[in-house]
Amino acid sequence: MAEVPWLTIIGLGEDGPEGLSPASRQALDEAEVVMGASRLLALLPALTAETQAWPVPFAEGIPKLLNLRGRRVVMLASGDPFWFGAGTILAEQLEAGEWRALPAPSSLSLAAARLGWPLERTPCLALHAAPFARLRPHLASGAKLLVLLRDGTAVGQLAAWLAERGFGPTELWVMEALGGPRERLRRATAETMTLADIHHPVCVGLQIAGDGRAIPTASGRPDDFFDHDGQITKRPLRALTLSALAPVAGAHLWDIGAGAGSVGIEWLLCHPANRATAIETRPDRAARIRSNAETLGVDRLEVIEGQAPEALETLPVPDAVFIGGGLSDALLTDLWSRLPAGTRLVSNAVTLESESLLTAWQARKGGSLLRIDLSEAGPLGSKRSWHAAYPLVQWSVTL
Structure with missing residues (x-):
């Protein structure tokens, strides 16, 4: 029989010991130390093991836990430790074979069971310490979401936030202490939310x-979703740019000369695992990029104030690079020496000088060179005519 690791992470439901599996009960009986939030420790009967309340903030408890190596330790988590739980953070700190997890049903699983919603098709978000704006990409009439919140006060704040954005008729099912004797389910709308004592x-x-x-879920969101000073890759060009950049799940983008941050933000909206770094020289634009990212629910966008290529020195290697501003022969030369094979690079040129530069590089390095001419109908006296935008040349290449 395999040796039991020194650390057992036990998922504990609101029903306390009643819902524990035999393996979880045995781990508690054999433990020398039991760590967990005070609320979880209070759900258990008196233990023979030493108990330690997990501190707040959570990160302060990790070194205390690691100092217990060599003893038989149980760490209590709420529900499923790997459904927005502590298990993920702890597993990153430990070697394989040092730990095991014995989960209980998560609050989200219990919530889906109460409402009859398909969990595999219902977006689930944990907003204990995250802004409500992370909901923004999911807000569409008819959509269903499950959201974990830090406390009862946050429920009222969420309702007000939804109503302020035009989603006042949204129905809220407020579910407290699911799976335990204190369980309660109540219903309200965001605009009439008066529930108290949550x-x-x-x-x-x-x-x-x-x-x-x-x-919208498609690339090329309307320009007015982004606050900008005119320095923005416009909607049709942005859609073509994202198509050339070809984001895939978990990929990392460098958006150089980010302007309003629209390309990096749309890259992140493509998949929740995507990462992006926006590099922008002007502090006012960098601040605007951060604001746009937060408003549109992708506050994970990293914004670097600085000039490429100097600002690239300490950044993780990307999977794709977009040059939206600051194009130069020196920058392309640096990127070609810095980036690994397989990196996708896309650059747009408007001026004759930058078009000439991309034409020369495409002749040497290959890739696709695309000329884009767009016109939009507009008034011309009492009639209408086509108003042409500046033509744009786009170079896309895989190193």
Whole structure:
């Protein structure tokens, strides 16, 4: 029989010891030390093991746990430790074979069971310490979401946030202490939310309704979703640029000369595992990029104030690079020496000088050179005519 690791991570539901598996009960009986949040420790009967309350903030408890190596330790987590739980963080700190996890049903699983919602098709978000704006990409009439919140006060704040954005008729199912004797489920709408005395832990089911504006799921979102000073890759060109950059799940983008940050933001909207770094020289534009990212629910966008290529020195290697501003022969030369084979690079040129530069590089390095001419209908006196935008040349290449 394989040796039991020194650390056992036990998922504990609101029903306390009643819901524990035989393996979890045995681990508690054999433990020398039991660590966990005070709320979870209080759910258990008196233990023979030493108990230690997990501190706040959470990170302060990790070194205390690691100092217990060599003893038989149980760490209590709420529900499933790997469903927005502590298990993921702890596993990153430990070697394989040092730990095992014995999960209980998560609050999200219990919430789906109460509402009859298909968990595999329902976006689930943990907003204990994250902004409500992370919901923004999911807000479309008819959508269903499950959201974990830090406490009862946050439920009212979420309702107000939804109503302010035109989603006041959204239905909220407020579910408290699921799976335990304190369980309660109540219903309200965002615009009429008056529920009080909401107890932690709390999960909210949302069925989105209202005339609030939904963010399209296709690349090339309307320009007015982004605050900008005119320095923005416009919607049709942005769609073509994202297509050339070809984002895939988990990929990392450098957006050089980011302007309003629209390309990096749309890259992140393609998949929740995607990463992006926006490099921008002007502090006012860098601040605007951060604001746009937060408003559109992708506050994970990293914004670097600086000039490429100097600002690239300490950045993780990307999977794709977009040059939206600051194109030069020196920058292309640096990127070609810095980036590994397989990196996708896309650059757009408007001026004759930058077009000439891309033409020369394409002749040497290959890739696709695309000329884009766009016109939009507009008034001409009492009639209408085509108003042409500046033609643009796009070079896309895989190193």
